[in-house]
Amino acid sequence: MAVKTSDNIKRYQNPGGPEIGTVSRRIIERDGLVFKDIDGSGQVTAVNDWRLPPEERAAAYVKVLSVKEKIAQLFISDWRMGKYPGASPMSPKNEHIIFDESGILDDGEIRNKTIFGEQYLPGTTALIKEWFNRHLILRANPRPEDLAD
Incomplete structure (x- = not known):
């Protein structure tokens, strides 16, 4: 029997910030805070930084998505x-x-x-x-x- 996703969820609570949950994405720890490595860079980039406004994070994410990933958002x-x-x-x-x-x-x-x-x-x-x-x-x-x- 395969391991279920729900059995693999890891949760991290940021002091004064959001809870981060992940199954397969790496996390980045910096200055006592935890960030999900959404763009796979291993760095706290604008994409990964939950402290930034959503509009700024989305604009940064669009720049790292492949054309195939962008097209998929239309379907x-x-x-x-x-x-x-x-x-x-x-x-x-x-x-x-x-x-x-x-x-x-x-x-x-x-x-x-x-x-x-x-x-x-x-x-x-x-x-x-x-x-x-x-x-x-x-x-x-x-x-x-x-x-x-």
Whole structure:
């Protein structure tokens, strides 16, 4: 059985600041404060510095995103949870579901024809990690524990 994401969350409380939570991102400790290394630089940059205004952080982040990552922000896709089959019009009905390592998400590819033409969706893991998709429609009604994982 794979380790669930919820079992890997690490939390750090900043004195007088926000709590930082991470699963896989490194953290940076500086002057008694903790920052999430969002841009992977290992430094407290404008992207990583929660003390800066959101507008300044967002402007800095746009500069480090690849073109592929920026384009991905324009798309919305169904988030297919294999544990809850058929919740999405694009989901297979109990067949051809390929579970991810958590046993929750559907990692099967979908090729479909609709009134809008041919559609292709990669598995959920590829959609997030390779296509950088961050806007997902969840049509299932999962338990809170499954949603967190």
